[in-house]
Amino acid sequence: MAIDLLQPRVHLASRSPRRRELLAQIGVAFDTIILRDSPRAEPGLDETPLPGEDPVAYVERVARNKAEHGCRIVQWRRLRAQPVLAADTTLELAGELIGKPVDAADAQAILQRLSGKTHRVLTAVAVGFESRIELALSISEVRFRTLDEQEIRHYVASGEPMDKAGGYGIQGRAAMFVEHLAGSYSGVMGLPLCETARLLKRYGYVL
Template sequence: MEFMADTPIILASGSPRRQELLRNLGIPFEIMPSDVEEVVELVDNDFADYAQKLAVKKAAAVSQMRSDAVIIAADTIVVFEGEVYPKPSSKGQAESFLRRFSGKTHSVFTGVSILGNGLSTVFAEETKVTFKELDDQLIRAYVDSGDPMDKAGGYGIQTAGALLVEKIDGDYLNVVGLPLSKLVETLRKEGIILLKEAE
């Protein structure tokens, strides 16, 4: 499968996971990470809105530099018991996150902003993730691997973090960091990308 685009598409993300997801679909894009401070106001515990605001902030920053392009920006947050769990700042914090998630269900929200070429749209997806009951040995081994340190909530479902997960309810790729089905549906509907016909 391969797509065409008349307008340059820029992914405003340095995440190799998001880049790989788009690349695997044959969507043409450039990479221009946004370096804005990832701080917005959480209002009434509306975490979908919070993730969307972060994505909009990233897209707007890159759009100022590339007004000729359509900017795709995303932000993924992990929420448990009314609290946002960021990327852990230490191994100890990563272990603490995973112990709290053990045997329980948390939510992963990804906000996506698409901006440019006369288009300004934003949406969020929520996926519920239930962890197994985790033993200390597994938690320590996973944290020692270094995998949790650059990931919201302290785990990556697409890597060894999958061993922690009992089940998910919703879009798996949303947990990876980009709700691809919804994104492509929106881009096609807006005429930003077109499927190439088989020759």
């Protein structure tokens, strides 16, 4: 079934408000696919890293799985025929993957590790339509200034770190921690707009 390019839209397989804001920023119309169950209830969406898995391989695998699952949902629910866009973001510090904190204590420990160091933010974007999946990857380097215990506790108490990879949101209060950024600001937020636009153009979208 062909994509309607007169009224182009995508299905966004993500609950992230930041990804919704970023898509709207570049004028992409979308419908959000709401998953009824938690990711761990669907084996294909389990975000647990595989033993010895490379950070790039990990983030691309998870993004692809999300797009593939979104495509299955489109078929099951007989939704409008349009591409499914999914993304995944993770942090890598000294070869170790850092995901979302499980609780406030974990968020505080993650921020202590990031303090005064440079880490990488990897965001993979996947777009799927019918049997075709296209992938793009954004890798950015972010250096935090040295953080003291009080400001870490204050930031964690704000609640902002809890749903974010690496325990921080660059678009929020944590912007004051960032001493240097090399790469994509929107990629660090969770959806690299340059790479996303290029992917959509492969499907005929004019942005």
